[in-house]
Amino acid sequence: MKAKDIITTAWKQSGLSQQDFAKEIKKSQPMLSKYMSGSASPPADIIILCMNKCGLQLKHEISASELANRILVELADNAFSETRSAINQILNSIAQQNDTIARN
Known part of the structure; x- marks a missing residue:
């Protein structure tokens, strides 16, 4: 799953507006929109936070x-x-x- 999909999934599952979800992850709404469109790469801490919010876990070990x-x-x-x-x-x-x- 791509970072933009993880963030979009977490936002949709939250039931919040983009503005409120952006505040929750301590980012601006325009930056959240960039993450969700794939035009900006979110930092790892935001990806992990969103994975935790929507219950996603890594599915396999990587060598x-x-x-x-x-x-x-x-x-x-x-x-x-x-x-x-x-x-x-x-x-x-x-x-x-x-x-x-x-x-x-």
């Missing part, structure tokens, strides 16, 4: 190679440099936690 390939394909454009940096920071944090656990 490390599948994830790496998806990052290569989906985030190759320079417009996604901040997203790649965020993913890198997350991975660094996980690696540090793993190092700490291994030392104990």
